[in-house]
Amino acid sequence: MNKITLEQWVEITRESGMPLYAVLTKTGASQAVAEYYRHDGSHTPYGLYARTPYADWFSVMPMIVSLSENSPFLSWVAETEHKDWGWLARSPFSLDVIGEHIRGLTQVILPSGKEVFFRYWDGEYFSEHLRFFGQDWADILPSFPFYWVNGEYFTVQIPAQSKPQAFPWWHVPQQLIDFMLEENLAPLVTNLIIWLQENEPDLYESFPETTIRYKAEHLCQLSQAQSMGKSLLMEELVNALKDDLALQSNPFETLPLSFFTPPSF
Incomplete structure (x- = not known):
């Protein structure tokens, strides 16, 4: 620099x-x-x-x-x-x-x-x-x-x-986008938040933006390790927020039946 x-x-x-x-x-x-x-x-x-x-x-x-x-x-x-x-x-x-x-x-x-x-x-x-x-x-x-x-x-x-x-x-070159994501995840995080605001407004309004940003940043970090595409990132963000919303409306966490099944040795 x-x-x-x-x-x-x-x-x-x-x-x-x-x-x-x-x-x-x-x-x-x-x-x-x-x-x-x-x-x-x-x-x-x-x-x-x-x-x-x-x-x-x-x-x-x-x-x-x-x-x-x-x-x-x-x-x-x-x-x-x-x-x-x-x-x-x-x-x-x-x-x-x-x-x-x-x-x-x-x-x-x-x-x-x-x-x-x-x-x-x-x-x-x-x-x-x-x-x-x-x-x-x-x-x-x-x-x-x-x-x-x-x-x-x-x-x-x-x-x-x-x-x-x-x-x-x-025309923005793909090489620039790749370079920016290698250098800084902030543009991708911002784009995810904007996408959520435009396409899932009710879900966006259900959380403080700090919460949404935290989850988006976490997913973007995972995407680098797992080579996640942007469409999958969007899907994962929506699912994560919907899960949180479901927990907010239900004080009892729903656990799978297997949780109550004792392990066999």
Whole structure:
């Protein structure tokens, strides 16, 4: 990993003369947009779902905002324990041009052909993409040559001009998914929870998310050892939660008849 303090990164990349930007999440525990307004608020964040069919998704819309070199918000960024708040970058382009390029990644295409939202605003998730692609990331998001993501810096040579593409155009390679699951199970855990919320809403609402996350993490760890496919993981998660729900509604655990049968010697 290319570790560097935020203060060092800001100072070094300042010499480029490029403006500093923060991409912020509106979801998760970090409350990054609210923290920006609490510590700075001198600019209005720009909604990255603007000019898409999701332009009214205000409560979950990722944002981008320009920062001054001495923004008080940078102190919060340097000190926060949250890994999913967003990330910092520098760009030679205007906010409109940057927005067009990022908007082209609103949704991406999985190897299965399914179109899904791309969680580019989640720094913990996003850094895996930068690490995997290296210089080739410029073919996907040719807007930023300098990134700072959770204490790690990335440098990408970008073209002077490139045409934004309308989503969904990017086909996520299977090699990236395999790499991310080897490095970090968090994306798979998050996808399982989202799937459960969308496909089994009653079951999802029956448990605190911390309980669901714990079970999903346990199953994902087992999947690595037993080469479990994603469809089997989903089935196992549903079954585990249904079993727990049955126990909650029945104070007496149901045991098989064999439990009461004395062993033969």
